[in-house]
Each structure stands twice: as C-alpha cells, then as structure tokens.
Amino acid sequence: MSVIADSRRSADVPGLARILAGLHLDGLLLTSLAAVMAIGLLALYSSVGQNTWLVVNQVTRMGAALVAMLALAQIDPAWLRRVSPWIYGAGLGLLVMVLLSGDVGKGAQRWLDLGVRFQPSEIMKLGVPMMLAWLLHDRPLPPSFGMIITSLVLVLAPVALIALQPDLGTAIMITASGAAVIFLAGIGAWYMIGAATVALVSLPALWYFVMHEYQKKRVLTLFDPDSDPLGAGYHIIQSKIAIGSGGLFGKGWLNGTQSQLEFLPERSTDFIFAVIGEEFGLMGALAVLLIYLLIVGRGLYIAATAQDTFGRLLAGSISLTFFFYAFVNTAMVTGLLPVVGVPLPLISFGGTSMVTLLAGFGILMSIQTHRKLLAR
C-alpha cells in the first residue's frame, strides 16, 4: 500500500484540514469559491428585485454543482485520464445531435432534451482540455508539429459545431481552453507567432462568412455604443452608467437605480458585474476580481505542483479558462470587449455553467489531493 497515500499534510494537520483532506477538498480553493458564490447570491438577490424564489433556485443549483465538484474530487486523475477520450467522443456525438434536433432557446439551438435539458457544449468545456491533456501526456514535450495539428483538429471540431448553433461565447471559451493546454505543453514561440498571424489574417473571413449579423453589430457597437443607443448599444451604455455611477463605494446594496429600475438589461445574468459595480462600487468590484485572482493563482499552483503531465496540463487549462471567463465577462460589461454571451463565473444566474465550473474545480482538487509518493 506504499504507492497509495493521502495528502502530504494529512498527517500533520488536525481537525478541519483533516476532514477536508479526507474529502479530497482543497481548503483555500473551497473558501475562495464559497466567497465568490456568497457575493454572487447578494448581487443576485438585488438584481432579481429581491425575488427569494429565484435566489433559492440558484442556491439549489449551487448545491448540485458542489455535489458534482465533490464527486469529481474523489476520482483518481489516472482514471479520469483513461476516460478522457470517451468523454470527448460522447460530447462530440451529442453536439451533432443538437444540430440535428436541438431545442431552440433564445433564438439559438443549444439545448438537448435527454430526460433533462442540458447543453452538450458544457461537456466540451471540460472534454476538450481533458482530451488534449490525454493526447499529450505520454508524448515528449514540447509537442511535435504533428501533435499540434492533431490538437488543433480536436479543438476546432467541437468549436465549429458550437459556433454553428450559434454560441459564439462558448466556442471562444472552448478554443481558449484548448489553446491553454497547447500553450502550457510548451509549444514553441514561432508556432504561437504563426497562429496569431493566421488568426489575424482569418479575421476578415470570419467577419464576412462566419459571424452573424447580430454578432457583427455587437462588435461595432463596442467602438461606438451611441450609434444605436436603444438597440445593440443599449446594453453597453446602461452597463457603463451603472458601473460609473457606483463610484468608489457604490450606491449600497439594493439601492442601485440602474438595476432596481430595470435600466440595466440582463442584470441577473451576463451583466451582473455591473450590478456589483453599481451597488458595491469600485471596492466591491475589486474584491470580486481579487478573489478570482486568488482562485486562478491557487489553480496554477496546483498545476505547477501536479505530479504528472496530464494533471499539469488539465489543471493549468482549467485555471486559465476560468480566468478567461472572468476576464471576458468583466471586460465585456465594462465595454472593453464586444458583448458575447459569457456569464460571470459562479455569480451569474443560470444553469449548466455553474455545474461545469465546479466540476472543473473538483478535478483540480482531485489532482491536488490524489498524490502518489514518488521516488525521485
């Protein structure tokens, strides 16, 4: 039984830490996640007009997500590694099914009804980095040209299917999670420069052949929101007013006029960061950002100290993707990026993304806590 051991610290630290270790949970990560979710519930209560039922609904979802996290934390990363290709394959199959027979929600086909309605694209948020980490884990790094091409195909296949739904936000985030794996795997600088060049060159093609009219409009209004103040520019104008008028310390909880009087659209979902900025001010917004950084930092630390390549790549990708969620959302709400449908992680009201996110952190905790004593 010498190969199997508990966390390194379980022997030294008594009490709470022992319980956490027994549950394969990471204390710092758990605390930070709980803090973000608590702030999120406060902001949500305010933004839904103090509708307790909706808050309870969100709490239920958080509970389910925490259960998913706890479950994944128990699974040995080695086992996770073995099932990675199967998860990826299943996700790809479901994405095809969505396109063939999906339900339409908010004008886009994203939902699949298999007893429970869910978005298969959520599976791919974890499925893609797992697949790439599996692909690269026993190959010499930095990856060869062939591996890079294979990885790109594995990323772009589901991304293309998701972009067709169309769900630009998720497509971008999954691309980012794949890119994170390849980057962390040590891809050479020239490859990166090349990829960046290709991306820049393909932008016009993307603009003219792939992007939908509403997506183009969102990009255009980013640069000039006043060109369409009641249409596409309305979101961003009202969001900036909400944040700006919050000032240093905010208007106070439940006192944000932009949100309470319904000037701010999507205030409980994609634009909830504007509610935080309005009611809690710069201080509140910074606090949220700080906790996010703490989570990302802890994630990168876990990745850096992971024992094998699969764990390192997967943990690193999950952490960076989480950060990109937070960054894209806050940048979008503050008018730095175009309006893409990316929720504020762990805070925005809504379904599957919460479960996926915490499932990801479950994997991180599993990587952190299932350590084997290795002979160096």
Next chain:
Amino acid sequence: MATSLRIKDTWAEQRLFLRRAVLSGLLVFGLSTLVVGRLAQLQIAQYDYFSAQSQGNRIRVQPTPPQRGLIFDRNGEVLAENVPSYQLELTPEQVPDVEDTLIRLAAAGLIEADELQEIRSLIASHRRFDAVPIRTRLSDETVARFAVQRPRFPGVEIRARLTRSYRLGPAIAHAIGYVGGISAQDRRELDESDYAGTSLVGKVGIERSYEDALHGDVGHAEVLVNARGRQMQVLDSDAPVPGRDLVLTLDAETQLAAWEALGGRRGAVVAIDPRNGEVLALISAPAYDPNAISSGLTRKAFRALQEDPDRPLFNRALRGAYPPGSTIKPILGLAGLTRDAIDPDRQVYCVGFFQLPGKSHRYRDWKRGGHGLVDMHDAIAESCDVYFYELADELGINRMAEFLRRFGLGATTGIDVPGEKFGLVPDPQWKRATFSRREDQPWYPGETVIAGIGQGYLLATPLQLAHATATIAARGERFQPTLMKGYRLSGSGATTAGEPTRLPRVGVDNDSDWDRIISAMNAVLQSDRGTARAVGMDAPFTMAGKSGTAQVFTVAQDEEYDSEEIEERMRDHALFIAFAPLEAPRIAVAVIIENGESGSRVAAPVARAVMETYLGSTL
C-alpha cells in the same frame, strides 16, 4: 533508438511547464490590470458624468394639469363648470389582442364601427401602458351595458374624467364658446410646457379670450420611473394653480329669455348696459350644443354642423354684417341736427317717393302714398323714408359717414370675444379703393340717398347696433362692450371690480338734440303713430326704440333648388333697436331676425321681452 524519436525528459518538461505557468500568471495579471484600470476610469475619473447620467435616467418631471376655472353670470349662476363624465379607456399593455377587442367592442355597440380607424391610430400614438380614451361621454345606459360584459374585455375600463359642462346649452354657446382638444395650430400659439398634461383648450368665445386665466398654472411632480417609463414613486411635487373663476356681465335669465323669444328663428340679440358697456345678453341663433362639441364630436357630426345651411357655428352677433335699415335713422337725424343740415321743426311733405334734382328715378317710401307733412319727430316715429332721403342728400355721404363712425360703426367695438367683424360705413374713398373696375369706382348721389335709410353698402353687426343704441341711451357716453365683470375670489366669493373702458364721447351741438331724438324713439313704441306702438303701448316701463327692415339682395346659395326655401330666404331681415327705461336707461338692445320681414312686428317683441326680463328681475 533513432534520433528522430525523442525521449520523454520528465525533469525538463516540468521546468518547461513551470516557465509557461509563470508566463500565464503574468498574462493573468496583465489582463486583470486592464480591467482594474477600466473600472477606475469609469468609477473614479468619469464618476460625475455617469452619476449624472443615472440621475437623468430615472427621474422624470411630470406635469399635473390644473383644474379649469369656472364661469359665472353676473348673479353668480354657474354657466360653465367641470363635471365628471365617464369614458371608455383601453390600456394596450393589458389587452391580449387589441384588434380583436376593438372588433368585439364595436360588435357590442360600445364603440362606433366607423371610428375604428381613428381609434387604432389613437392607440398607436400612445405608450403601451397608457390608458387610451376610445369613447368619451358615455351615457348611463352604455356604462351599464359595458359593466355587464366587462369580463369579456380585459384591459378595457370605465374611468371618470372631468369634462366641461354648460348648463344653458346652445342658448349661451356663442357668448361663452367651447373647449376642445389641443390642435396642432393651438400648439403653435400656446406655451407647450404650460399645457403639458392638459387635454382641453378654449376654442372660441370667452373660453378662448380668457384662456390664460381660466387655464391656471401647471404643477409638476418629480417621479421615479423605471426603464419602461412606468411611474414608481413620487419624489417631489408642486401643486398646480387652478384657473381663475370668471364672473361675466351676462344675465343668465335675460340670456335665456332672449333665446326663447327668438323661438328658433335665425337671428341675433345683443343687450348692453349703457352705463358701462357690460353685455347683458349675447345670442346668435341657431347655435350648437357646446357640451357635445367640448367632449369631442365625431368628424361626421362636426361636418354636419359646418354644412348646415342655417350655419349654427356662425356667430351672427359679432360676425353677421347686416344692412341696418331704418334703425340708422335716429343717428342720421342727430347728424342732421348737429351738422345744421336740417331744422328739426322744418316739415317735409312726403308724397311717397323722392327724386334727385334732374333725375327721374323714384326712391320709394315703404308707405305707398306717403306720410304727408312730417318733421323729424314724426319722421322717426313713423319711419318716413322720404324725409331721410332728403336729409341724406343734404348731409352728403362724407358727413354722414363721419358721424356714423363716431358711434362705432365701421369699426370693431373691442369686445372681449374674438372674431368680431368691422361692418362697413361706405364713402367715396372706400369705393375707389374697393372696386377694381373703373366704371364702378365713382360714388353716385343715389348711393347717398339710400344710405339715408340704412341700405346700400352700409353694414353693421348686431353688436355694433347695440353699442350705438347704448350710446344714444347714454347721450353720447361710450363704453367698450365687455363680457367680463371680474374674477371671483376663491376665499370670499367676491368679485374683483374692473373699471369700464370709456371710448371717445359723441359730442353734439346742443344737449337738447339728444332729447329730441330720444323722444322720437319713444314715440316709435309709445305713441299713437309709432311703427311699434303695438309692442310698446302696454309696457310697464318707458322705452325708446326704432324698427328697421333690411332688404336681402343676395340669394342664399342653397345647393338644392327649393322654391319655398329660397323664397323664405329672400325675405327682408327684421331689425329692432331699443333701450329702457327712458329716464335712466339700464339696458340697450339690438335684435335682428333674418328674413323676419318686419322690424316692428317680428323683432320688436323680442327686444321688449329681453328688456322686460332684465328690468323685471332688477327692479
């Protein structure tokens, strides 16, 4: 192993990963700094700007319309008031299917089917949560009928709103006027901000001329609104100042008596207090119902009023210009005395016609065979035309015109009701300027002759005639006619007093000239030979008057050919002017009845009824 196959170097890979992780960390830090910088920019640097933006977003200033002032008669009787009336209102937001609801409402007879198009555009012009009035002034029966079917029409409700009510109805219409919806033209003339929230504005009559006072001052409420403009909370408000209550010079009883005395005939009555110019009655018949017109007539009903050949919308008292006929004789007589054109005791032998020297045309007297020997007294009392033909010839048109203008003829009196006409006092200069054809331009002596009996080009409005009569009654003192007595003070109920506006006095050479004329006018009603003795002999008070009969020389332009109708409309207009009591006149009246044929038989009884009612109530 071949060189092409690389060996997995775990240690090197770990170092590589660490470098990448650190690089990622730097990237994370860099991007976070970007967001923090942006937040600082929005929340610190541009705080003032966005703070103001959010204030502007949520606070709206909403107008609170004032209540319109009431209108009273001189004795405190209410002439115009605001009463609640029921209207059907539809709130589009609450209606599942607006079109279907409208069609069902029309089918149930609750709205007019031919107004559907107007209602649709009315609804389209309102916000979704505004209640749109789709039918005004519901009868009790309609209210009841709707109440029964109410569950069938969600989003449709009955509301009580204040509308204008005129108790005397058509009898007072042309004096007070009416209110109506604010038109695009009204908007150009009014201060928009004062009328924000107000839906009715004075259109004609007193309602229009005293619009500013009646309207009051709009109040405001600062309200908190949400993104859809729905009112959430009132933050601050200043109450509207209600319009001022007007007290008019009209006497409701006299007004009604005059209306009834006209008995549905076309015509006008104006009664003035000679001592101060206060208008005691002002009637134009036929009239419209100001209640109906104020609540908004359908286009069809309004067109019917406009196209009515009797022209009920036309204010004859102020805008009807009629030849004054023989009612002008007392003034011309006075002109003759003042200008020394005639010796009052000189007698003229009336043979029944008059001829200009060297001309064969005979200007006929109304009485075949003539009046025999008459002096000025007889000529007025019996209305001898020949005497006045001769007088006119001797005075000449310029001196006549100058004297008539002194009595206010040919000019507006300045009454405080808009729309008054000038009438016409013709002279050679006017004729040159008016007629374009050269052969029409010279003034002919014959035109002077017929002006002597108030015919020809001479035109006067009933108001001008009443004003001139009041001037005779007051022996030359003239006051600008007014309908406004003052404002009713809300506390005491007292009326603010205004000074009458004096106009230039009519001076005569000898004060006894007035006595002569007034005595002759008294003889018209209260002597054996007076033309209107049948009306005046049994009166309980002394009075003076003069009958007139004006030839109608234009045929009414009826579209349908109706021989009886046209014949009726070609008959002479009947006129009568009078004042009473003789010793200290308190009322002067002018009556005109279109196509009434005889001034003394048809118009004089109306004048007497008006004077009797007024004097009877104030004795």
